């Protein structure tokens with residue numbers, strides 16, 4: 001009688017290890033909320049987002065202004081350091097590249113520092129938010145991003161652990177040095193690549 005052991009037959013299924021970074025599980029349809037602070041109420045008529053620091057033209061967008069930029073979407077997976085991954089998410093907004101094109105990044109800039117209206121911060125190498133790898137998003141699955149998930153607008157850097165995707169982002173500062181943000185000061189890894197399992201300070 002034929003006997004097959006799960007995991008040794010055929011190609012990996014959706015959710016197989018080829019898709020799940022080490023130590024992660026598939027959270028399925030659910031989308032856990034992880035917030036260190038209270039969820040703020042933000043009126044889109046008062047919402048603004050600034051790109052400043054080491055740029056030629058420090059620029060602030062309002063709700064209408066940011067919607068006038070070329071639209072850009074992400075379709076794919078997200079990975080939280082608390083070990084859940086969520087497959088096949090669709091987020092829409094604009095690419096960070098579009099904002100940086102307007103502001104004009106000075107050659108000495110090497111990092112960005114993202115700040116939320118709540119005071120939450122996170123740091124990223126410039127290379128991790130350029131080249132079509134990061135977005136400023138306001139839609140999830142075609143609907144306005146819910147406040148608990150960062151609405152009206154959050155940063156999305158899906159190739160890194162999700163703590164880098166600052167909810168309620170209001171400012172992206174270009175810098176010539178690295179400085180740890182909120183979770184990075186509290187023991188999390190400086191970069192946070194899920195495929196390298198860079199969860200905590202001291203991980204490779």
Ligand SMILES: Nc1nc2c(c(=O)[nH]1)N[C@H]1C(S)=C(S)[C@@H](COP(=O)(O)O)O[C@H]1N2
Pocket residue numbers: 031032033034035036037080081116118120148149150162163164165166167168
């Ligand atoms: N402003 C803010 N952004 C944040 C956080 C936070 O606490 N505050 N948590 C981070 C972490 S640890 C994760 S996993 C994701 C969670 O996003 P979600 O609540 O939409 O799942 O947001 C990230 N961005």
Ligand SMILES: [Mo]
Pocket residue numbers: 034080081082162163
């Ligand atoms: Mo997280």
